[in-house]
Amino acid sequence: xxxxxxxxxxxxxxxxxxxxxxxxxxxxxxxxxxxxxxxxxxxxxxxxxxxxxxxxxxxxxxxxxxxxxxxxxxxxxxxxxxxxxxxxxxxxxxxxxxxxxxxxxxxxxxxxxxxxxxxxxxxxxxxxxxxxxxxxxxxxxxxxxxxxxxxxxxxxxxxxxxxxxxxxxxxxxxxxxxxxxxxxxxxxxxxxxxxxxxxxxxxxxxxxxxxxxxxxxxxxxxxxxxxxxxxxxxxxxxxxxxxxxxxxxxxxxxxxxxxxxxxxxxxxxxxxxxxxxxxxxxxxxxxxxxxxxxxxxxxxxxxxxxxxxxxxxxxxxxxxxxxxxxxxxxxxxxxxxxxxxxxxxxxxxxxxxxxxxxxxxxxxxxxxxxxxxxxxxxxxxxxxxxxxxxxxxxxxxxxxxxxxxxxxxxxxxxxxxxxxxxxxxxxxxxxxx
Numbered sequence: 001x002x003x004x005x006x007x008x009x010x011x012x013x014x015x016x017x018x019x020x021x022x023x024x025x026x027x028x029x030x031x032x033x034x035x036x037x038x039x040x041x042x043x044x045x046x047x048x049x050x051x052x053x054x055x056x057x058x059x060x061x062x063x064x065x066x067x068x069x070x071x072x073x074x075x076x077x078x079x080x081x082x083x084x085x086x087x088x089x090x091x092x093x094x095x096x097x098x099x100x101x102x103x104x105x106x107x108x109x110x111x112x113x114x115x116x117x118x119x120x121x122x123x124x125x126x127x128x129x130x131x132x133x134x135x136x137x138x139x140x141x142x143x144x145x146x147x148x149x150x151x152x153x154x155x156x157x158x159x160x161x162x163x164x165x166x167x168x169x170x171x172x173x174x175x176x177x178x179x180x181x182x183x184x185x186x187x188x189x190x191x192x193x194x195x196x197x198x199x200x201x202x203x204x205x206x207x208x209x210x211x212x213x214x215x216x217x218x219x220x221x222x223x224x225x226x227x228x229x230x231x232x233x234x235x236x237x238x239x240x241x242x243x244x245x246x247x248x249x250x251x252x253x254x255x256x257x258x259x260x261x262x263x264x265x266x267x268x269x270x271x272x273x274x275x276x277x278x279x280x281x282x283x284x285x286x287x288x289x290x291x292x293x294x295x296x297x298x299x300x301x302x303x304x305x306x307x308x309x310x311x312x313x314x315x316x317x318x319x320x321x322x323x324x325x326x327x328x329x330x331x332x333x334x335x336x337x338x339x340x341x342x343x344x345x346x347x348x349x350x351x352x353x354x355x356x357x358x359x360x361x362x363x364x365x366x367x368x369x370x371x372x373x374x375x376x377x378x379x380x381x382x383x384x385x386x387x388x389x390x391x392x393x394x395x396x397x398x399x400x401x402x403x404x405x406x407x408x409x410x411x412x413x414x415x416x417x418x419x420x421x422x423x424x425x426x427x428x429x430x431x432x433x
Contacts, residue, residue: 004055033048074126081306087310099358164223166191169269171184183287197216272303284378298365305357309330309331312324
């Protein structure tokens with residue numbers, strides 16, 4: 001319904017509403033208005049009781065401040081930055097501006113407009129482009145049975161002042177079926193800086209998880225001090241426990257079935273793995289090697305050096321709502337450099353590397369490697385779970401020649417059910433006779 005048709009419809013329904021005297025008829029008319037206009041019932045009441053709609057009222061129209069060309073550039077930037085949140089995207093703009101100038105020919109005025117665009121305006125101009133990106137997340141983690149009593153539970157908010165305290169989790173790449181052997185991504189993130197590392201493994205055995213943790217630990221620009229995991233068997237086992245004790249790495253775990261205890265890594269599972277790799281099934285070593293080629297090189301550099309993230313500063317309760325206040329958006333590398341902590345040699349090397357690389361070229365390389373990984377997805381039709389067989393009473397009901405009364409409660413003992421059926425059949429025959 002267009003704007004003019006909406007005005008005409010509201011004007012017509014206002015006349016009908018005011019001519020009706022009975023309350024029940026007004027209620028039915030309000031239901032009709034709210035369904036046709038797609039609004040809440042309370043808004044429909046205000047429209048019907050409000051002023052008469054003026055059909056000749058001029059339309060408010062304002063020319064857009066930002067031309068379509070800048071919006072197209074913003075869409076390219078949003079895609080290249082892995083669909084960054086608007087607050088983070090605003091911080092991406094000055095960081096990526098040298099590469100934007102080389103890739104897109106911008107005038108001085110266009111560059112000023114792009115840098116002056118607010119985060120809310122970015123959300124509005126990108127809203128239609130973002131609607132195509134929504135998928136569900138699922139998991140295949142089973143609760144572990146070992147060493148639970150020796151690992152303390154961490155439920156309080158992590159308020160750390162130094163890097164090295166990590167949350168870790170696994171993301172399954174099983175596709176529609178969890179049968180057989182398939183790939184997992186071991187994902188870990190630093191609570192202080194947001195530095196994230198990923199490694200792919202085939203299966204989630206204890207030795208494979210330990211090897212992935214060792215490899216990621218060697219690439220971290222700071223010392224590993226602690227690991228906070230869930231209760232899955234891939235983490236609660238003697239192999240990883242011995243490795244952490246020998247390496248002086250402290251262990252923590254979340255409460256069973258409480259994903260909120262690991263909110264940081266659960267978010268990274270979506271932004272750094274699901275959004276990148278997708279939901280297909282990967283069950284070959286070739287696919288795992290291709291994923292690791294991406295994780296070890298372009299992806300870790302792109303996420304940790306070019307994508308700013310925000311950290312929660314505090315929560316303020318305003319009436320019945322909670323207002324969240326965030327720190328300024330920064331990249332994980334910038335947080336480590338400003339803190340003065342971590343391996344200075346590695347951090348200086350990464351800083352010089354960031355000045356040489358082009359984030360747009362890095363993003364295109366990531367897209368090419370992801371396309372190669374998608375081609376390695378399993379194409380076989382896996383046998384899904386068989387549908388559950390109908391209960392006995394439902395099968396007997398379908399076979400019967402008569403229909404049971406609707407007030408009967410069917411899930412009962414078979415003998416009692418047979419007696420009720422015989423009694424109902426006799427009463428039906430007597431009624432017919």
